[in-house]
Amino acid sequence: MALAIKKVGVIGSGQMGNGIAHVAALGGFDVVLNDIAADRIKSALATINGNLSRQVAKKTITEEQRKQALARISGAERLEGLADCDLVIETAVEKEDVKRKIFNELCSVLQPEAIIASNTSSISITRLAASTDRPERFIGIHFMNPVPRMELVELIRGIATDDATFETSKEFVAQLGKQVAVSEDFPAFIVNRILLPMINEAIYTLYEGVGNVEAIDAAMKLGAHHPMGPLELADFIGLDTCLSIMQVLHEGLADSKYRPCPLLVKYVEAGWLGRKTQRGFYDYRGDKPVPTR
Numbered sequence: 001m002a003l004a005i006k007k008v009g010v011i012g013s014g015q016m017g018n019g020i021a022h023v024a025a026l027g028g029f030d031v032v033l034n035d036i037a038a039d040r041i042k043s044a045l046a047t048i049n050g051n052l053s054r055q056v057a058k059k060t061i062t063e064e065q066r067k068q069a070l071a072r073i074s075g076a077e078r079l080e081g082l083a084d085c086d087l088v089i090e091t092a093v094e095k096e097d098v099k100r101k102i103f104n105e106l107c108s109v110l111q112p113e114a115i116i117a118s119n120t121s122s123i124s125i126t127r128l129a130a131s132t133d134r135p136e137r138f139i140g141i142h143f144m145n146p147v148p149r150m151e152l153v154e155l156i157r158g159i160a161t162d163d164a165t166f167e168t169s170k171e172f173v174a175q176l177g178k179q180v181a182v183s184e185d186f187p188a189f190i191v192n193r194i195l196l197p198m199i200n201e202a203i204y205t206l207y208e209g210v211g212n213v214e215a216i217d218a219a220m221k222l223g224a225h226h227p228m229g230p231l232e233l234a235d236f237i238g239l240d241t242c243l244s245i246m247q248v249l250h251e252g253l254a255d256s257k258y259r260p261c262p263l264l265v266k267y268v269e270a271g272w273l274g275r276k277t278q279r280g281f282y283d284y285r286g287d288k289p290v291p292t293r
């Protein structure tokens, strides 16, 4: 029932886009990487090369695999460059209007049988699917960050997603060597429904002065055996993405327990988005991260 996937398009060349392109190319797929900003495609290719080289140094892949994977990835500054892809994964910013605009343009160039997936962290797959010409061939394929290292991928069917699309996506994820968790289409799915309220609560803990940045992160690392503190993790995810997910949870579930912390809003308004802008709950511009509060 599954369809043959050979060529994969990736829209958005940020931290998730470069990771998805990396694992798809290593998995043997041809990859076309797109972004609205041409320089992001270039820097994504450089990041992928650096990360593949690190894998070669660690002997998890061979030099030959690195070369072959890189040769499979090309960049496209316009969506027309994705016209002959069998599967296109959208991983642009977590804003519904941006994603809808992309799908609208994509549908006009993409072959009708191709599958469209979104890597959204939280937005309704059914609603995104309804903005395309192919809701039955639309699905949520939600990778975790950092993509090359994390084992899990959530698969989310919209109300109209057909069995062939689901089975094809499942096989695609298996070919990347990752495990699938199936989630129903509810705001933020499984992982972020649980993880983001915890991060938001950590930010409230900081906001209310219960602890400072270092104390909160140390408490959860040493006291709950989390590999990263929640504020460190928020910086890693991106504070804009964290805020967007909390807003989707707050609006979608209409429960005040999901209210985004005002301090999170303030950091995003300042443009302090975490690691990607060098400043968030920590300042990353020096030799080692320094708390900003």
Ligand SMILES: NC(=O)c1ccc[n+]([C@@H]2O[C@H](COP(=O)([O-])OP(=O)(O)OC[C@H]3O[C@@H](n4cnc5c(N)ncnc54)[C@H](O)[C@@H]3O)[C@@H](O)[C@H]2O)c1
Pocket (backbone or CB within 6 Å): 011, 012, 013, 014, 015, 016, 017, 034, 035, 036, 037, 040, 091, 092, 093, 094, 095, 098, 102, 119, 120, 121, 122, 142, 143, 144, 145, 236, 237, 238, 241, 276
């Ligand atoms: N950061 C995480 O931990 C994480 C984990 C899983 C899923 N996601 C989801 O992945 C998506 C991307 O997140 P990210 O962390 O990579 O963000 P990012 O800010 O690193 O990258 C987003 C990229 O999208 C590009 N972009 C914006 N508008 C575009 C358009 N119209 N067309 C093409 N490209 C466009 C930007 O130029 C940027 O390069 C979001 O939907 C996010 O919720 C993020």
